[in-house]
Amino acid sequence: MMSAILQGKTLHLAGSVGDGWFDEETFNSVDILVATEAFAPEDELTVHLNSPGGIASEGAAIYAMLAARPGAVHVVIEGIAASAASLIAMAGKTVSMSPGSVMMIHDPSGFTSGNSEAHGKAIEALEVLASAYASVYARKSGKPPSACRAIMKAETWFTPEQAVKAGFADTVGQGLLSHTAAAFDYSKFKNAPPALVAMARANDWAAREASHQMKTQPAKDGPMPKDNQAHAAAAARIKAIMKADEAKGRTELAEHLAYETDMEPDAAIALMQHAPDGKHETAADDYHPRRNREARQMNASGLNGATGRDRAATSRLVDSMKQRHGAK
Structure with missing residues (x-):
């Protein structure tokens, strides 16, 4: 509650x-x-x-x-x-x-x-x-x-x-x-x-x-419950994407891939390698990174949420990159 x-x-x-x-x-x-x-x-x-x-x-x-x-x-x-x-x-x-x-x-x-x-x-x-x-x-x-x-x-x-x-x-x-x-x-x-x-x-x-x-913790010396296994696997996948070197300068794209898709880390990293790194201007209809990133602290990325326009632009970029580089 x-x-x-x-x-x-x-x-x-x-x-x-x-x-x-x-x-x-x-x-x-x-x-x-x-x-x-x-x-x-x-x-x-x-x-x-x-x-x-x-x-x-x-x-x-x-x-x-x-x-x-x-x-x-x-x-x-x-x-x-x-x-x-x-x-x-x-x-x-x-x-x-x-x-x-x-x-x-x-x-x-x-x-x-x-x-x-x-x-x-x-x-x-x-x-x-x-x-x-x-x-x-x-x-x-x-x-x-x-x-x-x-x-x-x-x-x-x-x-x-x-x-x-x-x-x-x-x-x-x-x-x-x-x-x-x-x-x-x-x-x-x-x-x-x-x-x-x-x-x-x-x-x-x-x-x-x-x-x-009792509902969440594993039994002593026993396997982790399936719900916890899924949670741990999801957390590991998100961490692998967000901590990858390729995520630097591509925070919005990394967040989208980590939190809003089920893409595996290898595929996400491969996709990010070909995306603009945020240090250069890109076409508005391709990718529009959010501004004011200095407010993010303590690994709380994404808490304020992207705007609908940001999400749509990022989704378009993801779809385009998937088609261009064969990511699934």
Whole structure:
């Protein structure tokens, strides 16, 4: 169930970040895009946040969307902003923490299934993601990225006063004491405050979360469920296309091939090799790349979506290139 609620110019984000693996209440980058599409880019936006985190890449995407807005974003943490949610909080021009709320910063984590090469690739991906997270925390706090990475590795929990002192928040709010944290099994965190662990146990959040994870996580020492296999394969295909050298200067085309077609990486790369690289002007009826790419951050490409004209032009280019070079 989506939990991104817009009231006036205030966006309330509650529950887990991602696709519902952790909680019935969730929000993701698409929810934020839909909730804010009525705003002019220069409009100020206040975001009230109460989340234990979730999917690290979704947190990065939401951070990028909010941070790219020309209008000021003000974040108010109510209850908790942990893991991926703490990264979202860093998008605030101002970050205020309600009395009694907490913030947690740690390294992203994940699970893999497969041979040693598959696990090695997962480690590589997690290191890249952790470095990206550290750079965001550094930008907000003024600390070196290496110092932020050390804080992440230690799984560090902050009271409002501690977060302000560390530079991850700006003020302690004057509102009522916050007693409600988003539902999550906080015993999963190694350094979670005892009060949060006790709250999770009292509300049986561990059992609630387990019922959701049964639908998505692989059995121990068993094969990955088909849905997860398909998701992993799709993610690998997208990454192979977007990270290819041929995608540089051809972002719009790469995004179209990665996200809007089922073309295999080899065929997509071969097609991109023959496409204009964006450094030169091209005919308007052939390919018209979108402008203002400087707003894209943290690998959140495509979140703002191409216009219908852009998509049509890109589709025409894809069809033309397929015919010209025999790609299927």
